[in-house]
Amino acid sequence: MNKTDNQKTTLPIETMRHSCAHVMAQAVLELYPGTKLAIGPSTEDGFYYDFDPQGQHKFSELDFVQIEQKMKEIIRSKQEFVREEISKEEALSRFEKENEPYKLEIIQDLDDGTITLYKNGPFVDLCRGPHVQNTSEIKAFKLLSVAGAYWRGSEKNPMLQRIYGTCFLTKEELADYLLRLEEAKKRDHRRVGKDLKLFTTSPEVGAGLPLWLPNGATIRRILERYIVDMELAEGYQHVYTPVLAKTELYKISGHWDHYRGSMYPPMALDDDELVLRPMNCPHHIQIYKSEGVRSYRELPLRMAELGQMFRLEKSGELTGLSRVRSMCLNDAHIFCTEEQIHEEIIKALQMVEKAYKDLGFTPDTYTYRLSLGDRNDTVKYVDNPAMWDKAENELRVVFKELNLPHYEAPGEAAFYGPKIDIQLKNVLGKEETVSTIQVDRHLPERFQLEYIGEDGKPHQPIMIHRGIISTMERMTAFLIEYYAGAFPVWLSPVQAIILPIKDSVNDFALNFHLELQKMGLRVNLDIRNEKLGYKIREAQVQKIPYMLVIGEKELQENKVAVRRRDGKDLGAMSIDDFKSLIQDDINSKRSRFE
Ligand SMILES: [Zn+2]
Numbered sequence: 001m002n003k004t005d006n007q008k009t010t011l012p013i014e015t016m017r018h019s020c021a022h023v024m025a026q027a028v029l030e031l032y033p034g035t036k037l038a039i040g041p042s043t044e045d046g047f048y049y050d051f052d053p054q055g056q057h058k059f060s061e062l063d064f065v066q067i068e069q070k071m072k073e074i075i076r077s078k079q080e081f082v083r084e085e086i087s088k089e090e091a092l093s094r095f096e097k098e099n100e101p102y103k104l105e106i107i108q109d110l111d112d113g114t115i116t117l118y119k120n121g122p123f124v125d126l127c128r129g130p131h132v133q134n135t136s137e138i139k140a141f142k143l144l145s146v147a148g149a150y151w152r153g154s155e156k157n158p159m160l161q162r163i164y165g166t167c168f169l170t171k172e173e174l175a176d177y178l179l180r181l182e183e184a185k186k187r188d189h190r191r192v193g194k195d196l197k198l199f200t201t202s203p204e205v206g207a208g209l210p211l212w213l214p215n216g217a218t219i220r221r222i223l224e225r226y227i228v229d230m231e232l233a234e235g236y237q238h239v240y241t242p243v244l245a246k247t248e249l250y251k252i253s254g255h256w257d258h259y260r261g262s263m264y265p266p267m268a269l270d271d272d273e274l275v276l277r278p279m280n281c282p283h284h285i286q287i288y289k290s291e292g293v294r295s296y297r298e299l300p301l302r303m304a305e306l307g308q309m310f311r312l313e314k315s316g317e318l319t320g321l322s323r324v325r326s327m328c329l330n331d332a333h334i335f336c337t338e339e340q341i342h343e344e345i346i347k348a349l350q351m352v353e354k355a356y357k358d359l360g361f362t363p364d365t366y367t368y369r370l371s372l373g374d375r376n377d378t379v380k381y382v383d384n385p386a387m388w389d390k391a392e393n394e395l396r397v398v399f400k401e402l403n404l405p406h407y408e409a410p411g412e413a414a415f416y417g418p419k420i421d422i423q424l425k426n427v428l429g430k431e432e433t434v435s436t437i438q439v440d441r442h443l444p445e446r447f448q449l450e451y452i453g454e455d456g457k458p459h460q461p462i463m464i465h466r467g468i469i470s471t472m473e474r475m476t477a478f479l480i481e482y483y484a485g486a487f488p489v490w491l492s493p494v495q496a497i498i499l500p501i502k503d504s505v506n507d508f509a510l511n512f513h514l515e516l517q518k519m520g521l522r523v524n525l526d527i528r529n530e531k532l533g534y535k536i537r538e539a540q541v542q543k544i545p546y547m548l549v550i551g552e553k554e555l556q557e558n559k560v561a562v563r564r565r566d567g568k569d570l571g572a573m574s575i576d577d578f579k580s581l582i583q584d585d586i587n588s589k590r591s592r593f594e
Pocket residue numbers: 018019022118125126127128129130131
């Protein structure tokens with residue numbers, strides 16, 4: 001256990017969830033004797049326990065009713081959690097006798113000295129606690145799912161069966177959570193991404209390396225054009241840099257010391273060693289240095305790139321588009337003077353606010369977090385207390401000046417400096433860091449950056465790292481879930497579909513299709529020999545904003561009958577009226593029809 005674990009206080013809900021994991025293991029053992037126990041911690045919104053039924057049983061959700069029934073019996077019988085301290089030798093011999101190989105492995109790795117056990121009823125588990133006083137304090141729980149999990153997270157180890165559950169202080173809170181979980185499942189970007197043909201994966205390409213299909217690529221292209229245009233208007237210069245570099249570059253930057261665990265292993269090439277980049281900053285620094293001596297007149301110098309990066313996320317944590325090993329970041333580095341920091345941070349925050357408004361995020365969906373360093377942790381963070389104090393205060397001043405509500409989060413900074421993180425709430429109400437603004441004096445120092453000041457003397461510039469709409473992968477995943485696939489018209493992969501009713505109107509439909517395409521609209525034409533009702537249902541499933549029906553009557557009147565994906569029938573309108581309707585949706589970036 002490391003230091004931070006001991007310092008962490010345990011909330012009542014965490015204690016209850018973890019106690020519930022004990023009760024679940026106890027129930028499983030009673031129902032499936034001989035099952036071996038691994039670990040059973042509480043998690044952010046529940047708990048799990050890893051089991052090895054020794055090939056005797058494969059758990060499925062069909063078992064849950066029975067296990068939950070047994071758990072209720074245990075809870076009702078008010079079994080007290082009793083702590084016991086024994087020596088390591090005794091612990092080893094006890095779990096040897098119980099034939100619990102995973103527990104033995106855990107005990108062997110513990111320091112010599114006392115080992116704590118917790119006993120409730122006939123059930124004993126190796127555990128540091130804390131727990132509830134007795135089992136009847138567990139008020140509302142539910143088993144949720146079962147999945148495979150490698151022992152200690154390593155593919156080299158046996159595959160165990162992990163049962164997930166959750167537990168809340170009240171029945172109402174549990175019901176509310178289960179409802180949100182149901183909604184989240186419907187919106188899961190992996191599910192919607194498959195239904196709407198947005199992205200796919202291939203075992204031959206590898207885990208965490210998604211492939212963008214034409215529909216998903218369209219959303220990404222719109223996002224990329226949107227943010228690049230905004231940056232150009234804000235005085236940024238766009239660059240392209242390679243996705244790999246010599247390891248030497250990351251030794252200078254400090255990534256090699258502080259970040260190597262998240263980097264791909266280096267590859268040897270002639271006498272060099274190259275590595276896929278985990279961040280774009282060192283490349284941009286080389287561009288800053290490429291022009292020889294910079295003058296204060298060139299600052300602030302705002303350098304931006306849609307930069308592809310590579311991070312070695314654990315295979316068990318990879319998820320669709322949201323946790324990947326290769327990602328494209330809307331990245332920029334602002335090289336500026338001390339005096340310019342304040343204004344540049346404010347400008348970056350204003351860009352975040354504008355982008356969120358355009359993407360349709362309402363103010364209740366995001367919060368501002370000031371992510372601080374930890375003066376005692378010189379492994380994770382560069383050791384320079386004065387630098388940290390200064391940078392953290394600069395960010396506090398900005399919040400104060402803009403009167404922005406925010407909270408402070410120690411231990412969440414980048415290794416080289418504190419940052420402002422903008423946290424978006426996902427469907428489950430969980431926060432994810434999306435945008436970030438960081439003030440950095442460390443990298444300019446490491447790379448000995450300079451500019452000549454007004455005084456004719458050399459000075460060190462400050463670097464501000466900032467990302468407005470995050471990685472294209474993360475933002476797209478977020479948008480899919482936020483809109484449940486019903487994207488605003490300006491982001492929709494297909495904005496309208498033309499549905500001719502009979503062959504005699506096909507020419508008219510074809511011309512109309514060409515006309516809309518020429519306007520830059522993304523329109524499909526469906527001339528298949530299918531019933532209109534079928535075509536409409538299919539277009540609704542694909543969440544296409546507008547369905548444009550053309551029959552003999554529309555042909556005669558030079559009109560289209562317009563239906564929206566939410567089922568609303570807008571009736572027949574002239575072609576020009578439809579054009580201005582959809583153009584207005586796009587120009588105003590209207591986010592919802594309702
Ligand atoms: Zn425990």
